[in-house]
Amino acid sequence: MTTHDDPRARDASVFPDPVYKETVLRPLFDGAKTHHVAGFRAIDRAHLVMLAETGILPRATAGRIARALAEIDAEIDPAGLSYDGTVEDFFFLIEAELKKRLPADDTGRLHTGRSRNDIDHTLFKLALKPKFDRLAAKLRALITAALGLAEREKATLIVAYTHGQPAQPTTFGHYLSAAIEVMLRDHERLVQARALLDLSPMGAAAITTSGFPLDRARVAHLLGFAAPLQNSYGCIAAIDYATATYSAVELVFLHLGRLIQDLQVWTAFEVGQLYVPNAFVQISSIMPQKRNPVPIEHLRHLASQTMARARIMRDIVHNTPFTDMNDAEGETNEAGYQAFATGERVLDLLAALLPALQVDGRRVAENIRRSCITITELADTLVRTEGLSFRTAHEIAADVARAVVAADGDLPRDGYAPFRSAFRQHAGREPQLNEAAFAEAVSPEHFVAVRERFGGPGPQALTSAIAGYRGALAAAELAATATAAREASAHHELDAAFADLMGAA
CATH class of the missing domain: 1.10.275 (Fumarase C; Chain B, domain 1)
Structure with a gap:
């Protein structure tokens, strides 16, 4: 040769x-x-x-x-x-x-007037939309379940943690409302990504559209899309519909994973402020006393699997050329579809588990007693009633907490004597706060009740917040229903137009 x-x-x-x-x-x-x-x-x-x-x-x-x-x-x-x-x-x-x-x-x-390029990306969008819509619907169902639980438990005390340590009392409803806000924001990110899925690539052909007088808007409408995607090069090269879709999906399960981790900790024997009913508990094959809430573990690893599968799509696209390519097509999309399969399982299981959970009030009360977590309100009360600076009030409260914890006491019952001593030391006078007022100031019920600020756990603030979340969820349901109706109407219109064409001579 x-x-x-x-x-x-x-x-x-x-x-x-x-x-x-x-x-x-x-x-x-x-x-x-x-x-x-x-x-x-x-x-x-x-x-x-x-x-x-x-x-x-x-x-x-x-x-x-x-x-x-x-x-x-x-x-x-x-x-x-x-x-x-x-x-x-x-x-x-x-x-x-x-x-x-x-x-x-x-x-x-x-x-x-068409190419496999515009066909392929249209196929991928058509396949993603129903998967995406099912996932979004299941997220809304989870939000509905969480709202019901937040309403039921809006006055139920729990211990809130920071840095893994008991911090302040709040209510389970207040905690859940924080998670609901994140879920609603995650749903909004899904909606934004879904808008990109709703733009049709058909008519872009290979790269530059066609010399034929194609009606791209008509094809988009018949296929149930809101409109055609404008730039024909972007139709076959941009694929940000995929990266946006899977980024939004990834965030849903990244954020849910943090909630699930709290459930794991809070149901542990040492904390025990949440009780998991028998329907969600498995036993040990050897240890008769064990109650293992293993559905929470399955939620955790399935959420992680979903997040990782969604991230695959972004990782594959990274550093690929801005052009039509197989990297973002058939097999890559099929790998991404697995994220929806595991994600749906997480949302279904969590929506079933949440309403079944119960707060163990005895454990919460004991953890509040042992940790002295209402002491912040004592400092605040001293600023308001005694005219002290917050720093001086903080030092008095810190001395009280140390004394009560060292004695393994109960702050409302055993804290007044160390309070008077600390107050005299730091303020140089006797406090005006009597023993009854002191006990009320450091009670967990009072701690929550006075926090009626916007976003706080106070009864009125929390009731107003939950009503707002319900309104946002209702609006999301209406929008999803309208989109589904539009796409169903387009499907019927396509069937009718095609049937009419079949009768052409």
Whole structure:
């Protein structure tokens, strides 16, 4: 062989190479028949209707193609197909089937003005939208469950922790409301990402649209999209719909993982402020006394799996060229779909578990007693009633807390004597606060009741907050219902337009 030999002249190989067939083409074909058959069908029909309506194809020609497509749908069950390498992929399978059923002059006309590039990204969006909508609906169901529990427990005391240590008393409803706010923000991020999924790439063709007078808005409408995505290069290259989708999904489960971790700690024997009922407890095979709330562990690892699977999509796209490429297509999308499968399990289980949880008031009261966590309100009360600076009041309160904890006492009952001593030492006089007023100031009920500021755990503030969360959730439900109705209407409109086309002479 010399350097002037042309290897193309000697190439006797036949597509596909058997290893390439098994390692790439078969998995892609199987993924298409599993996830994208309905999408292919809808795209073919919508594009064909548009070609006929714009006059790009004669109506009679479009009618013959429509009837052939209907025959393919009736005669071929994609689930029963096994990839044999005679065609490159599912798209070319449909092309081959059309060729069998159409006059030679009609063969290939359906592909006028389009490319596998715009088809592929439209397929991926069509596949993502229902998965995305189911996940969002399950998140709203979880928010509903959390709201019910927050309403039920809005006056139920718990210990709030900072840095892993008891910090202040609040209510379980107040704690849950913080988590609900995050869930609502996560849902809003899902909504924002969903808006990108709702823009159609069809009509972008390979890169630059087409010289044919395509009606991109009509195809977008028939496929249930809100509008076409504008820039044709971005339609096939940007793929920020995928990175935005999976970033939003990842954040949902990253944030839920923190809530789940608190549930794990708070149900531990040493803390015990949450009781998990028997329906969510498994026993030890050897230790008779064990009550293992293992659903919480499953929530934790499934949330982590979901987060990691969503992050795969962003990691794969990192440092890829800004162009159409396989890195963000079939198999990558199929890997991402797994995030929805595990994510739905997390949301369902957590929505069932939360309402079943109960606060163990005895353990909460004991933990409050042992930790002296109402002492902050003593300092605040001294500023308001005794006219002290907060720093002086803080020093008095700190001395009281140390004395009560050292004696393993109860702050409301045993704290007044060390309080008077500390007050005289730091303020140089007797306090005006008597023993009854002192006991009220350091009670956990009073601690919560006086915190009626915006966002606080006080009864009025928390009731107002929960009402606001319910309003936000109701608005989200209405928006989701409206989107579903619009897409269902488009589906019926496409069916009617295609049926009408099938009757064309």
